[in-house]
Amino acid sequence: MSSSDCKKMYSKIFDILGDLTPLKVDCGKLCGGACCKGDSSIGMHLFPFEESTLKVTENEENGVRLAVCRGTCDRNNRPLSCRIFPFFPTVDERGKVYVEADMRAYRLCPLVSHIDEIEFDKRFFKALLKVGKMLAKDEKCLKFMQDVTAEIDTYKAFYK
Secondary structure, eight states: OOOOHHHHHHHHHHHHTTTTOOOSTTHHHTTSSGGGOOOOOOEEOOOOOGGGGGEEEEEETTEEEEEOOOSSOOOGGGGGGHHHTTTEEEOOTTTEEEEEEEEGGGOOOOHHGGGGOOOOOOOHHHHHHHHHHTTSSSSHHHHHHHHHHHHHHHHHTTTT
């Protein structure tokens, strides 16, 4: 995928998501913004090709590109993983895309640990499903989603 194609794809993805978040209120007030606290080695995974479209501080850990921050950012320039946290567009073995809680966030995010008690914004999930289906059309993005889905599935076993 060319750099131009990547920029177009992520621009469209960010337009689809817009300002939508899982809740209609600032969820950071529940946990003191726990997901936005980091340092130079802790961060959010970048989706394939995403690093070419954002102005973020990057780090690489075990071959995975991370966007790192120190707790504040330009919300319009944050990575997709930050925009969709703590949810993820997972993929089943047939390639069907779903939206699920990202169980890797269980101990950090009260949205995951109290999922049955919260009223979420359905528009967010509809937009994320559309984004997931768009990403799954690209071979590298689909592979990334499959790998993350496997990791999330591993975490599910610990929290059931």
